[in-house]
Amino acid sequence: MSIEWNDDLNTGVKEIDAQHKELFSRFNLLLTSCNEGKGKEEVLRLLIFLGDYVKTHFATEEALQLSHAYPGYQEHKAQHRSFTSEVDRLTKQVSEEGATLSLVILTNKTMVKWLLEHISRSDMDFAEFLAKE
Numbered sequence: 001m002s003i004e005w006n007d008d009l010n011t012g013v014k015e016i017d018a019q020h021k022e023l024f025s026r027f028n029l030l031l032t033s034c035n036e037g038k039g040k041e042e043v044l045r046l047l048i049f050l051g052d053y054v055k056t057h058f059a060t061e062e063a064l065q066l067s068h069a070y071p072g073y074q075e076h077k078a079q080h081r082s083f084t085s086e087v088d089r090l091t092k093q094v095s096e097e098g099a100t101l102s103l104v105i106l107t108n109k110t111m112v113k114w115l116l117e118h119i120s121r122s123d124m125d126f127a128e129f130l131a132k133e
């Protein structure tokens with residue numbers, strides 16, 4: 001299983017789209033390493049890598065929203081916060097329990113849900129707002 005980028009996910013904001021594509025590719029690396037049964041260290045390394053990238057990406061979006069006085073900023077930021085804490089929790093669990101099958105499945109579910117739902121709804125709302133400005 002992997003998740004594919006498709007053009008419906010384009011927000012039209014170059015920097016954000018480039019970061020989203022990078023997120024997909026980092027997530028797919030994580031998924032591949034889980035599927036190949038790579039050890040805890042490798043899964044953990046990729047999860048930490050992805051978590052760091054997510055934080056950088058969220059900071060970019062939030063700065064852009066603030067600079068455009070986006071009315072949905074607080075709510076959007078709250079979604080970012082909740083995803084960031086989910087990733088942090090997963091990372092902690094994997095580091096304590098190893099890359100167990102149930103954790104791998106939970107990690108996949110969390111990522112797919114967020115990548116597809118958040119991008120296709122919340123990020124798109126922001127993109128529409130920017131386009132109307």
Ligand SMILES: [Fe+2]
Nearest residue numbers: 061118122123
């Ligand atoms: Fe976002």
